[in-house]
Amino acid sequence: MKPQLLLSLALLAIPSGAVAEEPAKEPRPLGVEAAIIFPGNSSIRSWKADRDRGIWIQDRRRNWFYGTFIGTCPSLSFAQAFGVETRGAGRLDRLASIIVRGDSCPLNSFVTSAPPPSKEESEAARKAEEAAQN
Numbered sequence: 184m185k186p187q188l189l190l191s192l193a194l195l196a197i198p199s200g201a202v203a204e205e206p207a208k209e210p211r212p213l214g215v216e217a218a219i220i221f222p223g224n225s226s227i228r229s230w231k232a233d234r235d236r237g238i239w240i241q242d243r244r245r246n247w248f249y250g251t252f253i254g255t256c257p258s259l260s261f262a263q264a265f266g267v268e269t270r271g272a273g274r275l276d277r278l279a280s281i282i283v284r285g286d287s288c289p290l291n292s293f294v295t296s297a298p299p300p301s302k303e304e305s306e307a308a309r310k311a312e313e314a315a316q317n
């Protein structure tokens with residue numbers, strides 16, 4: 184018999200309870216400073232602007248991150264694309280800047296996050312914020 188066939192038959196003989204199961208994936212902590220290595224088309228899956236205050240970015244593993252800006256980034260809400268200036272570090276983190284329509288928007292923090300809120304949740308939060316200001 185061929186070695187591959189012997190190995191296959193040997194695996195079939197192992198009782199199903201003896202096969203190790205993958206441990207359950209623990210939820211990752213939120214709000215922890217993080218980084219995306221070599222940000223680009225292959226490592227960034229999706230993104231969503233938080234008006235001009237911040238940006239949610241999803242990596243290729245479907246993990247979400249949230250970056251807040253030092254100031255504001257007025258063009259981000261209307262942008263269809265953005266660039267990342269890493270200053271030679273090759274990682275999107277709190278020291279990087281988001282480039283939108285030629286404007287540089289430096290990040291203040293870049294942390295692990297839950298997915299961005301839905302449109303309805305965003306609208307409710309905006310209304311609550313306006314009511315608190317009045």
